Every structure is written in structure tokens, then in C-alpha cells.
Amino acid sequence: MRVLGLTGGIGMGKSTVARLLRGAGFPVFDADAVVHAVQAPGGRALPAIARLVPSSVTNGVLDRAALRRAVIGDPALLAGLEGIIHPLVRQERARFLARARRSGHCWAVLDVPLLFETGGDRACDRVVVVSAPVDVQAYRVRRRRNMAPEQVKAVIARQMPDREKRRRADDVILTGLSRADTTRRVRRLIARLRRADDPRTCRRKGE
Ligand SMILES: CC(C)(COP(=O)(O)OP(=O)(O)OC[C@H]1O[C@@H](n2cnc3c(N)ncnc32)[C@H](O)[C@@H]1O)[C@@H](O)C(=O)NCCC(=O)NCCS
Numbered sequence: 001m002r003v004l005g006l007t008g009g010i011g012m013g014k015s016t017v018a019r020l021l022r023g024a025g026f027p028v029f030d031a032d033a034v035v036h037a038v039q040a041p042g043g044r045a046l047p048a049i050a051r052l053v054p055s056s057v058t059n060g061v062l063d064r065a066a067l068r069r070a071v072i073g074d075p076a077l078l079a080g081l082e083g084i085i086h087p088l089v090r091q092e093r094a095r096f097l098a099r100a101r102r103s104g105h106c107w108a109v110l111d112v113p114l115l116f117e118t119g120g121d122r123a124c125d126r127v128v129v130v131s132a133p134v135d136v137q138a139y140r141v142r143r144r145r146n147m148a149p150e151q152v153k154a155v156i157a158r159q160m161p162d163r164e165k166r167r168r169a170d171d172v173i174l175t176g177l178s179r180a181d182t183t184r185r186v187r188r189l190i191a192r193l194r195r196a197d198d199p200r201t202c203r204r205k206g207e
């Protein structure tokens, strides 16, 4: 089995590409979903987050917007939060890869926003970077989330610059045009991935 890393800056269209790959039968690990799960009521990260930023947790429920406000612009606090979250994400990722390997898939996809920043690309055979022009990125993030422009800037500043990600990528999927165009680009990517599959060693169940 080979591992395909999928990454890109906030709002670049990564989740959209992940959905298309999942729809084509690829097992996809969603790091953001793991972050959300460990931060949900009863989640494994909650006690430590409540100690780190006490005002963000009330009656066992995390206020993500409050946590975001607290950590954005406070690098030490964000590093503390990442220190809580990233080991849990790594654990879940290992479980996911073991499962995908056991079931004999040709490819497993790791959808991780901070793939390069956390060295996760070292576990990948290929890395796909999802990218769009910066003005499209800013527009999407503003429209979808209730985030002030300076918060958007702070998140983007924390992430590796898009051009650096594209430089390190094996494939780049541009999402600045229509959704139909994004879908076509992902189809072409899937065809490239499958060309190198060896049906004697893996299966394409549903893929
Ligand atoms: C700061 C938090 C509370 C904000 O929550 P919110 O619901 O507003 O955003 P969400 O979790 O959906 O993240 C949206 C996007 O923000 C970006 N982002 C999130 N965390 C980080 C980070 N630590 N550094 C850089 N970008 C980040 C990613 O592009 C991500 O896709 C949350 O993102 C969090 O707990 N982050 C720390 C964990 C982390 O490093 N996550 C990144 C994925 S491994």
C-alpha cells in the first residue's frame, strides 16, 4: 500500500478534494475531524485544554471560537494546544494506516492541513497540494467562517507559504476555477495514481 499526503492552506479546497477521493473509494484520514473529535464533549483532549485555556471550556463543552481567539496571536499558547492535539492525531493516523494496510488497499490518503509543518510528509509516498490564488483563499475563508480579517491573516501566517508547499508537492490540484474543473483535475490525478497500481499486491475495492 502507498500513502498519499493531501494538504493545502486554509480554504484552498482540500476537503473538497478529499471528498472526491473518498467518493472514488480511497480510504481517507481526516486530521481536522480527529481534532474535532478529541475536542468534543468527553473528548480525550478536553481536560488538558481546560487547564491550558480555562475560559474556553464550560461544563465540559469547548467553545472553539473562544479557543481560536485565545490561541491566534499567542504563539506560546498555540504551541501548547498543538502539543496536546498533535500526539493524539499521530496516534489515530497510525491506527488508520494499519487498518487500511490490513484491508489491502492500493492507496491510503492522509488529509492533513499541517502535513509539511509537522513532518507528516515523510510518511507519504506522494504528496498532493491543493492550491488557489490568495484572493480566492481569503474570500472563501471569510465567507465560510465568522473570522475577522486579522484572524485569517494570523492563521495563514502560521502555515507554510503556499508557493513553498507547491514547490515540495508531487502533484498540485488548482481549485481556483469551477467545481467541475476541480473534479476533472482530481479525476486526472486518480488516473495517474492508478497507472502505477500493481493488482497482484493490492486491491481497488470500490476504487
Ligand atoms: C484553533 C482551533 C481551536 C480553531 O478551530 P476552528 O473550528 O476555528 O477551525 P478548524 O479546527 O476547523 O481548522 C480550520 C483550519 O485552520 C487551520 N489550522 C488549524 N489549526 C492550525 C494550526 N495549529 N496552525 C495552522 N493552521 C491551523 C487549518 O487549515 C484547518 O484546516 C482548532 O483549529 C485547533 O484546535 N487547532 C489546533 C490543532 C491543529 O494543529 N490543527 C491542525 C490540523 S492537524
Ligand SMILES: Nc1ncnc2c1ncn2[C@@H]1O[C@H](COP(=O)(O)OP(=O)(O)OP(=O)(O)O)[C@@H](O)[C@H]1O
Binding pocket: 008, 009, 010, 011, 012, 013, 014, 015, 016, 017, 113, 140, 144, 175, 176, 177, 178, 179, 180, 182
Ligand atoms: N472549484 C472549487 N474547488 C474547491 N472548492 C471550491 C471551489 N469553488 C468553491 N469552493 C468552496 O471553497 C470552500 C473551501 O473549500 P474546502 O472546505 O474544501 O477547503 P479546505 O482547504 O478544506 O478549507 P479549511 O482548511 O478551511 O477546512 C468551500 O466552501 C468550497 O465549497
